[in-house]
Amino acid sequence: MPLRTGTTLTRRTSRAMRHAALGAVAALTLAACASGAPRWTFLAPSPTDHPTLTAAPVAEATPREHLDIKGFAFVPGTIEVAVGTTIEWINSDLVAHTVTSDAGLFDSGVMQNQQTFAWTFDAAGTFDYHCTIHPTMVATVVVRA
Numbered sequence: 001m002p003l004r005t006g007t008t009l010t011r012r013t014s015r016a017m018r019h020a021a022l023g024a025v026a027a028l029t030l031a032a033c034a035s036g037a038p039r040w041t042f043l044a045p046s047p048t049d050h051p052t053l054t055a056a057p058v059a060e061a062t063p064r065e066h067l068d069i070k071g072f073a074f075v076p077g078t079i080e081v082a083v084g085t086t087i088e089w090i091n092s093d094l095v096a097h098t099v100t101s102d103a104g105l106f107d108s109g110v111m112q113n114q115q116t117f118a119w120t121f122d123a124a125g126t127f128d129y130h131c132t133i134h135p136t137m138v139a140t141v142v143v144r145a
């Protein structure tokens with residue numbers, strides 16, 4: 001009987017450690033997303049990365065919004081952000097799409113499934129964009145001063 005209790009405790013500890021490891025991976029993913037520099041971001045952490053709990057300088061990072069490309073649509077179709085915000089699109093569809101400014105301001109090029117594209121909006125205004133592969137896919141970014 002005492003042996004059996006010991007086994008149960010070991011299992012619980014092991015499960016708790018797994019959860020802690022998952023939390024560390026999630027923190028790393030968020031930190032990678034918040035650091036503004038790379039235009040193309042691959043969200044999966046490298047297996048060689050050593051998980052640490054060091055806080056990323058989130059407060060100083062560029063404001064960032066995430067948009068989904070899903071079901072042949074930009075989701076949300078209209079988004080309102082403050083000047084200086086970086087928007088990151090991810091293609092969640094199995095088919096390729098583009099994020100292309102109607103005015104020629106930005107163009108992601110062909111984005112395959114799970115690829116991302118980010119653009120920082122440095123000026124106020126209304127920015128319409130579309131997918132060059134599927135012209136019915138249209139959306140708008142409204143940037144407030």
Ligand SMILES: [Cu+2]
Pocket residue numbers: 072096097098131132133134137
């Ligand atoms: Cu498309």
